Amino acid sequence: MNNSNPTLRPRQYQFKLVLLGESAVGKSSVVLRFVKDRFDEYKESTIGAAFLTKTIALENGDTVKFEIWDTAGQERYKSLAPMYYRNANCAVVVYDITQTTSFERAQSWIQELKKQADSNIIIALAGNKIDLSDKRTVSTIEGQNFAEENNLLFFETSAKESTKISDIFTQLANKLVESRAIVAEAAAQQQSRAQDTLNLNNRNAGQGSDTCAC
Amino acid sequence: MDEEYDIIILGTGLTECVLSGIFSVEGKKVLHIDRNDHYGGECASLNLTQLFRKFRNGEAPPEALGRDRDYNIDLIPKFMMANEELVKALVYTDVTRYVEFKLVSGSMVCRDQKISKVPATVGEALVSPLLGFFEKRRAKKFLEFVGNWKEDDIQTHNGLDLDKHTMTQVYEHFGLDTNSQEFIGHAMALHLNESYKTRPARETIERVMLYVTSVARYGSSPYIYPMYGLGELPQGFARLSAIYGGTYMLDTPVDEIVCDSDGKFVGVKSGNDTVKAKLVIGDPSYFQSRTRTIGKVVRSICLLEHPIPNSDNADSTQIIVPQAQANRKHDIYIASVSSTHCVVPKNFWVASVSTIVETDNPIAEIEMGIKLLGPIKERFDIVSDLHVPTETGAESQIYISKSYDATSHFVSVFEDIKDIYKRITGNELALSKRPTAEEEQAAFESNR
Ligand SMILES: Nc1nc2c(ncn2[C@@H]2O[C@H](COP(=O)(O)OP(=O)(O)OP(=O)(O)O)[C@@H](O)[C@H]2O)c(=O)[nH]1
Numbered sequence: 311m312n313n314s315n316p317t318l319r320p321r322q323y324q325f326k327l328v329l330l331g332e333s334a335v336g337k338s339s340v341v342l343r344f345v346k347d348r349f350d351e352y353k354e355s356t357i358g359a360a361f362l363t364k365t366i367a368l369e370n371g372d373t374v375k376f377e378i379w380d381t382a383g384q385e386r387y388k389s390l391a392p393m394y395y396r397n398a399n400c401a402v403v404v405y406d407i408t409q410t411t412s413f414e415r416a417q418s419w420i421q422e423l424k425k426q427a428d429s430n431i432i433i434a435l436a437g438n439k440i441d442l443s444d445k446r447t448v449s450t451i452e453g454q455n456f457a458e459e460n461n462l463l464f465f466e467t468s469a470k471e472s473t474k475i476s477d478i479f480t481q482l483a484n485k486l487v488e489s490r491a492i493v494a495e496a497a498a499q500q501q502s503r504a505q506d507t508l509n510l511n512n513r514n515a516g517q518g519s520d521t522c523a524c
Numbered sequence: 525m526d527e528e529y530d531i532i533i534l535g536t537g538l539t540e541c542v543l544s545g546i547f548s549v550e551g552k553k554v555l556h557i558d559r560n561d562h563y564g565g566e567c568a569s570l571n572l573t574q575l576f577r578k579f580r581n582g583e584a585p586p587e588a589l590g591r592d593r594d595y596n597i598d599l600i601p602k603f604m605m606a607n608e609e610l611v612k613a614l615v616y617t618d619v620t621r622y623v624e625f626k627l628v629s630g631s632m633v634c635r636d637q638k639i640s641k642v643p644a645t646v647g648e649a650l651v652s653p654l655l656g657f658f659e660k661r662r663a664k665k666f667l668e669f670v671g672n673w674k675e676d677d678i679q680t681h682n683g684l685d686l687d688k689h690t691m692t693q694v695y696e697h698f699g700l701d702t703n704s705q706e707f708i709g710h711a712m713a714l715h716l717n718e719s720y721k722t723r724p725a726r727e728t729i730e731r732v733m734l735y736v737t738s739v740a741r742y743g744s745s746p747y748i749y750p751m752y753g754l755g756e757l758p759q760g761f762a763r764l765s766a767i768y769g770g771t772y773m774l775d776t777p778v779d780e781i782v783c784d785s786d787g788k789f790v791g792v793k794s795g796n797d798t799v800k801a802k803l804v805i806g807d808p809s810y811f812q813s814r815t816r817t818i819g820k821v822v823r824s825i826c827l828l829e830h831p832i833p834n835s836d837n838a839d840s841t842q843i844i845v846p847q848a849q850a851n852r853k854h855d856i857y858i859a860s861v862s863s864t865h866c867v868v869p870k871n872f873w874v875a876s877v878s879t880i881v882e883t884d885n886p887i888a889e890i891e892m893g894i895k896l897l898g899p900i901k902e903r904f905d906i907v908s909d910l911h912v913p914t915e916t917g918a919e920s921q922i923y924i925s926k927s928y929d930a931t932s933h934f935v936s937v938f939e940d941i942k943d944i945y946k947r948i949t950g951n952e953l954a955l956s957k958r959p960t961a962e963e964e965q966a967a968f969e970s971n972r
């Protein structure tokens with residue numbers, strides 16, 4: 311799948327992206343806007359599908375497929391599993407510009423990522439809900455400074471009004487493909503997946519018949 | 525916390541997480557609590573710091589062992605048989621989208637201090653050093669019988685009634701000697717002792733079928749193993765549960781199981797809060813007064829800097845030392861995995877030696893298995909009690925799982941899952957197929 315031969319164009323990349331942030335900051339809304347260009351005002355938590363993909367094209371014709379992991383609410387009581395961070399190539403940490411605690415929480419998520427995730431991981435920080443600027447409690451400069459100090463991409467977004475949402479993902483995509491380490495890592499992951507891991511879903515796998523043992 | 529739930533689940537071991545996933549998918553409102561700050565309960569996979577916290581009083585791991593996060597060491601060593609029900613459950617719930625698996629390279633048995641591959645096909649039986657010349661032909665006949673068996677075709681039954689004839693009678697029927705009986709009963713049917721021989725043969729024949737069909741799935745061995753360790757399995761099912769609305773609270777003490785005056789479950793008390801639910805499911809450690817001990821298992825986790833000697837340099841293998849070889853009543857099991865499975869850093873292997881405890885000196889009981897490993901870098905010994913519930917839960921609405929036993933696969937774990945499910949719902953567990961990631965994506969994109 312991953313076409314890593316540098317002389318062949320266009321190239322196709324695939325990256326795992328994890329979303330992090332306090333409950334109700336708009337993580338699922340950011341994904342919904344990005345994947346379906348839609349917004350739900352009174353949305354229940356996404357039940358049944360917190361794992362989606364979206365492919366975007368870069369200017370040079372290469373494509374980047376994001377495998378998006380949403381927390382499914384497991385972050386609410388700090389109960390995310392290590393599985394969630396495993397092999398993540400990039401992360402979007404979201405806070406709500408009207409909730410100071412969510413900004414503090416975003417900072418601790420970033421520390422957590424540095425501890426748990428791959429050291430090359432690329433992180434974007436998104437201050438969401440800027441359509442509610444009259445209730446703003448976290449200033450742009452605070453977010454920006456924190457992002458600069460920690461070498462993060464920074465955006466102020468609105469999933470509701472579709473402000474800067476696609477920018478997060480295109481900038482992440484560009485930065486990811488520029489990083490040789492990450493491209494190599496993602497390619498190696500996919501290769502190992504293709505090569506010697508088993509496809510359990512394929513009922514005809516192996517040489518023998520698949521008669522029931524029960 | 526003052527919400528009310530359908531089900532509270534205590535402990536994030538595999539049994540609990542599978543049930544959590546199943547009930548959440550069925551639309552039940554589930555709250556899942558663990559007193560530990562990590563998933564997996566008794567069957568977690570630990571990193572170095574967690575391992576040293578548990579076994580060495582929090583002593584710092586030696587530098588030479590490498591990075592903390594390169595370790596995922598299973599507390600309960602097991603492999604999955606490719607065709608067992610847990611694997612079917614993984615496929616049906618599509619938890620396979622979160623976990624990747626590799627084939628375990630070898631399935632071996634130790635005889636007269638020598639290690640050889642367990643023959644699982646007719647072809648292998650014919651060249652196996654475990655069997656003498658005449659014995660090879662008899663073993664071939666037996667394996668053909670198992671392979672051809674059709675329940676509703678009496679022609680294939682060879683005059684045997686699996687519910688009436690004992691396994692000893694079946695062995696006699698095929699003229700199999702004690703050598704063959706040892707590898708069939710212990711290395712293929714995976715019985716831990718000799719008591720199976722006097723029971724009806726069906727159980728053993730079915731286990732041999734499971735072995736043979738599991739080998740047939742991917743070749744070379746019947747066992748598969750998840751990348752990053754067995755702890756990925758509870759995590760995968762927990763993720764399933766969360767996606768279907770399950771709430772997770774780790775690192776949360778459980779102070780009291782609250783019951784009404786009739787002894788019926790009301791809720792779980794943690795700190796000053798009591799969360800209510802219709803019923804509770806949990807592992808034995810949360811219900812010590814409602815369980816009893818039925819035995820002990822000794823397990824020794826050994827870090828090695830080499831593959832197990834004489835195992836063909838396998839990156840992973842199971843070796844069984846049948847009880848007669850060790851002058852014991854129960855077999856000794858060795859399960860070994862390595863950096864190939866992302867459970868230890870490069871150039872490390874981990875081998876776990878285990879058996880059912882028969883004496884007052886359990887560590888000495890596994891010595892024969894330990895000797896097969898060569899030099900050991902670090903060793904962690906655990907002796908644990910096997911607990912079972914003393915009640916069905918029908919009256920109290922308290923449903924307790926069993927401890928993880930000494931078997932090397934998940935057959936008994938899944939039996940327990942099915943049993944608890946049936947005790948709660950009154951129905952047999954029937955999993956419906958969850959859409960794959962691709963199907964879910966397509967559905968998501970088409971509904972605007
Ligand atoms: N005004 C405004 N509301 C938003 C925006 N993004 C999300 N919301 C609302 O904020 C609430 C929470 O959004 P979610 O996307 O469910 O938040 P989440 O981070 O996924 O929450 P959890 O799944 O509980 O962790 C919903 O009511 C959204 O409609 C935004 O940009 N502007």
Ligand SMILES: [Mg+2]
Binds near residue numbers: 382
């Ligand atoms: Mg959400």
